[in-house]
Every structure is written in structure tokens, then in C-alpha cells.
Amino acid sequence: MQTLQQQLQHKIDHTTKPLGSLGQLESIALQIGTIQQTLQPAITQPHIVVFAGDHGIALTGLVNPYPQAVTAQMVLNYLNGGAAINVFCKLNQVALKVVDAGVNADFDNIQHPDFIQAKINKGTANYLQQPAMTAAELQQALEKGKAIVAGIAATGCNCIGFGEMGISNTSSAALLMHAFTQLPLEACTGRGTGASDAQLQQKLATLQQAYTIHQNNLQTPQQVLQAFGGFEIAMMTGAYLEAAAQKMVIVVDGFIATTALLAALQMQPEVQQYCVFAHTSGEKGHAQLLQWLKATPLLQLGLRLGEGTGAALAVPLLRAAVAFVNEMASFESARVSTATS
Ligand SMILES: Cc1cc2ncn([C@H]3O[C@H](COP(=O)(O)O)[C@@H](O)[C@H]3O)c2cc1C
């Protein structure tokens, strides 16, 4: 008896094309069929969920070119449809949800069908002084991330990507990458929204200091998330865990989204089987992180934005992968000759 994976491979190999000629689309089709346990895979109601949160460190100005207020301003921009992620989701017919995971602003009056209020606190604490969040806050963030994904899965969505917005979060992401991979901090630290050479040196020195302060309390993935934050990253970690539990196809975005995944993988390595890596971000560290994960991303566009933009752009490729499996003729049905040797 052939396994389902063998049957899928057989089906892929018997479509009317030279063996292997659809390249990475073939491995994606195999992966999606295996996740869904079917010979007729489908992408239904794909979603991007953008988690937004603020970081105490941003108020020091030591690591971020843009001010903290941009996080809240961008949340309003998402709800008004004006950000890059809005444009790409609309273009590719991907649903978009925006989550307040911990923005330092009051959104109590916002009523919007795509807005999810899940504020843990108004920004994390400055990790130069104390852990970014308490153990209870971390637990809440993980749980809310799971609950949000469970709610979306219940509406019939089987493909989900996660984006983020949070001024300073390339710094948390660098610290997470360093803590989990032990690659040099310098290799994990990039220019984010556009740090100059001098700003990058200051960022690296600040992160080195932060790491030194917390280095004796980084034994578990929970401790690492607690030390360096942020709420949007931790909520995304919970979201990855639930998406895998729901057997969804997970589209992984850029640098920050990949470090949130790294935390989830420390907790449950099997989550990676559900992940398709959308792109290699231009942010320093991402290419090496993908290599560390043995991941082969689909796109290489030099994006360095986050918000889930790379994930939204990759959704049509996932649709193409399932479509060729479902719709192409086989050599037998189309009476096309196979290779002679
Ligand atoms: C207008 C604007 C829109 C954004 N959308 C995503 N980010 C991205 O940049 C931030 C991380 O970079 P850093 O660590 O250097 O602050 C995150 O909010 C991320 O999602 C943005 C940043 C800005 C300024």
C-alpha cells in the first residue's frame, strides 16, 4: 500500500510535464497535500493576521530610527486600508485581520470588523531595566494568539500568514535569534527601518547590553520571550502553535515573523511541517536564520517591511501549486508520451 505522500508524488509526477519541472511548486504541492491528507489539496479563505505591539526600548531611541507613535498610527492606517499589507491582501484576495496585542495607545472606541482587541499592556517594559513582560503577560499573549487562530480556523480558513507592526521589534527579533541559535549577535542585528552606520553601532551595543543583563535567565523559550518581548511576537508564537494544531498551511513572512516561529519551534518542533517560507527579507539575519532552519523560501524580493507583506505576495504561488495538481491532465488521460529512458 502506498502512503498518501507516495500517491501525491505519483500524481505530481504523472502530470503532463517533464519530471520535476515545476520545481519548488512541486514540493509545496506535496507539502500542502500531506498537511491536508488529500490528493485534492485546496487553499481556502487565506488570511493574514497582523499583530501590533509596542516596545519599552523604543522610548529610549537607542535602537529605532522611527518613534514609537508610528505603531499606533500604522494600526489606524491598516484599518483605513492604506498600508502595503492592505494593498497586497486586496490584490490577492486574502482576508486581513489586525490585532492590538499591546500598542501604547487607547483603541477602546474603535469598532471595525477586522480589528481584534487583545491588548496585554500598553507596550512592554524596557529590557535594559527588567524583563519585557511578566510570566503572566507572556501566558496571556500565547493564549490569545491561539484563541485568535482557533476563531479564524472555525470560519473555514485553512491557510494563514502572520505579520507584525511594532517599532523596535527588529531588536527583539535579533535578541531572540541570538538566544535561540547562538549565532553571533552581530550577525542577527540589522538596520531595521533604516539605521545609519552610527545608529547600527549604537543598536548593537544596546542589544549586547540587554543580552548580558538577561543571559542567566534564558533557559527556556518562555524566558527568552519574557526577557525581550514583544507582545506581538509572543502572540504570534501562540498563533503558530495553534495554526499547526489546526493543520493549517502556515505562510511565514519576514525576519520578525521567523523569530516568532523560532520560539514556537523551540516549544514544538513539528510546527515546521506546516510552514511554507514566503521570502528572504532584506533584513540582516534573515537569510542566515532561514539557512539555520533549512528552509527554502519562495521569493527573493529584497522586501524589508514586515506586516505580512511577503506572506500575502506568496499566496498566489500556493494557489498555483494546488491548482496544477488538481487541474493538469495526466500523461495517460491526455495521451502524451512519457520519457523513453
Ligand atoms: C511607517 C512604517 C511602517 C511599517 N510597517 C512595518 N514596519 C516594520 O518596521 C518596524 C521594525 O523596525 P525597527 O526595529 O527599525 O523599528 C516594525 O514595526 C515592522 O513591522 C514599519 C515601520 C514604519 C516606520
Ligand SMILES: O=C(O)c1cccnc1
Ligand atoms: O523582515 C521583516 O520582517 C522586517 C524587516 C525590517 C523591518 N521590519 C520588518
